[in-house]
Amino acid sequence: MPQFTHILFDLDGTLTNPRLGIGNSLKYALRQMQIDGYSDEILERFVGPPLQDNFKNLFGMNERNTNLAVEHFRTYFGEKGLFENEPYQGISELLEELHLSGKRVYVVTSKLEKYAKMIMRHFEFDRYLDDLQGAEATGKHSGKGQLIEQLMERNRIPASASVVMVGDTHYDLIGAKENEISCIAVGYGFGTAESLSNCNPDFTVDSVEELAELLLG
Template identity: 55%
Template sequence: MSHFSHIIFDLDGTLTDNTQGIKNSLKYALDKMQVDGYSEDIIDKFIGPPLQWGFSNLFGLNERNTRLAVEYFREYYSENGWHQNDPYDGILEMMAELDSMGKKMYVATAKFEKFANRIIEHFEMDKYIVQVKGADYNGKKAEKDGIISAVLKTNQLLPSSDIVMVGDTVFDISGGKENDLSTIAVGYGFGIEEELRKENPDFFADDVEELFEILSA
């Protein structure tokens, strides 16, 4: 049974559903880059991983064009995309309950840190979150294992099974494991269940209610 004292959440696909904001920002960037002929399936795969990884691996852009596409993405996202977003049903209530139980909560996201903080404050999650750690502007620190490690270091936390990483993609689960933490994969976000289960997370939550049961045990 779990007894987690510290909880590190991913943001997109775990706390909030930002599908529309990311899709609109991506389509804006691809239009600016004159990239067409792509499928909706590729757009779905874009949500979750770092932007640089998505533009490079899914759309085959070289390093220079990847940097330019990221700039265009952020241009739209900073004005419109960030608020085309909503917390999943039950998330705010879950965080309030976990906070009342004395659980310490953090956010580790591949999203640009400025946007992540803006979203957390907009939905008033900041009253529950000790720290939000995101990617730096140039994307050189966008790998999830490094972001999680930075949260641990900043808060003087030693790797422990009492600390859990919660996320919806393989990057979240592998990042948690690389930092010797417990892991929970959530099935309601953007990840593919089969791929998530191959990462052997310690727990799998199909919905927010089940996630709360695991975290509050």
């Protein structure tokens, strides 16, 4: 069994299920932008990548409208959406066990950093964390590889197979490989099985229970 010393978790789709809050925030933003006629399937694609990229790529918005849509999204999300969220069953216990066993535990997310910290406090996960890295409000340096790099540099974590990124999308896996660390794909989140397997993760799990077995040995 691998012995991981530093464990980096993605947030959305890995620690918590944000489907309701992100969906409601997206619908609010699109109403404000007077956009309708989109499919519910679009919601799934808003979990993981930076907001700016999705509004540009999925709705063809220019930079000005992208910034407006992001502001509207964050207005709803900051007031209600971030709490319309639910931890996956067993995650709280896993984080506590990792912390008590002496593992170093981190969160690396493309979500705005201040919201990520609020969510961690809301679910009382912050007590188990050594550090958290989220995205800037501008959307700059928000690629998962860049975010992982920032957290590793700040905490002086050298690249090693004993450092692992745990995530549900190919963004997490690619970011891990860019930083020469191990990666675990979780199959219970928002990424497709095909997109995850195409990234050749070091390990794949389909439940929090399997993840706990792998991380705790």
